[in-house]
Amino acid sequence: MQAYWLNSKYLSGSAYYNPTNGNSASDDGHKYxxxxxxxxxxxxxxxxxxxxxxxxxxxGTYDLVNDFISVSENPIVAARTAAWYWKxxxxxxxxxxxxxxxxxxDQINFEATIRGVRGGGDPPRVATWNSIRNTIYGPNSYGNMGKVLSALGITAIPTKRYHAQFGVSLNKMVLQRCPAVILAEAGKLAHETASAPLYADNGIV
Structure with a gap:
């Protein structure tokens, strides 16, 4: 019964009654x-x-005190208020x-931003963050990505700092040397199908 009562207070907003933070009217908790x-x-x-x-x-563009519903129903307002709060x-x-x-x-920084947003910690959120991070930096995930990028002539270096996008740092693509036997077979195939022949310069295409 006590758990139901507490849950009902949070659902109704009455648990958010706090004049110090501006919630002084009976329905302010639900609104804000x-x-x-x-x-x-x-x-x-x-x-x-x-x-x-x-x-x-x-x-005069925004009056969120009176138009509070727009923060949850208008995606532009939702994004702009989040950006404002973050900064x-x-x-x-x-x-x-x-x-x-x-x-x-990175984890200490992430936990600090959680406290900055929520005012307190959130262990489940940290666990989710760790799960995502482990997936990105896991050997299977990075190994598969590295092989694909290598085939394109791009070398990838696993990076675990915040500024690395998608967990890897990419170097400039380098043209790969193609074995002569493959060039010969490709040229033969092109000739047989009446397509334009392939040309190579010192074995590089």
Missing amino acids: KGRGLLHLTWKNNYRRASNGLNDAYGA NGSAWGNLNSIVDRVNYS
Whole structure:
């Protein structure tokens, strides 16, 4: 019964009654909880987000205190409020300065951004992040990707820093030397099918 009561409070929003954060009316908790890509919460944050977005997109463009529903139903508003919060809304300031730190591990930086967004930790989210990271950097995943890229003349180096896209750093494609026997067979096939013959310069096509 207690678990049901607590769950009902969170579903109704009554658990989010907090005048310090702007939720002073009985229905403010329901209005200003968990909307948008980063679950914007508290009336004061909706007011701050309105001011921040109006600075960026023109005075009077947004009134999220009254149009709070747009944060969850309008994808543009959802994305813009999330971007605003990531850069300006967190108590830690710009979270890019946290996630980009090079003197800490990626996991420590990730956990810090979680606290910056949520105000506390979230072990299940860290577990999901680790699962994704292990898949990207796993030997099978990287090995298969490396073989495909190698066939295209691109060398791939496994990289575990934040700035590496998709977990690998790619070098410039290099033309591969084609064995003469393959060139001979390809030329023969082209001749037999009345196609234009293949030409090679020093064995490189």
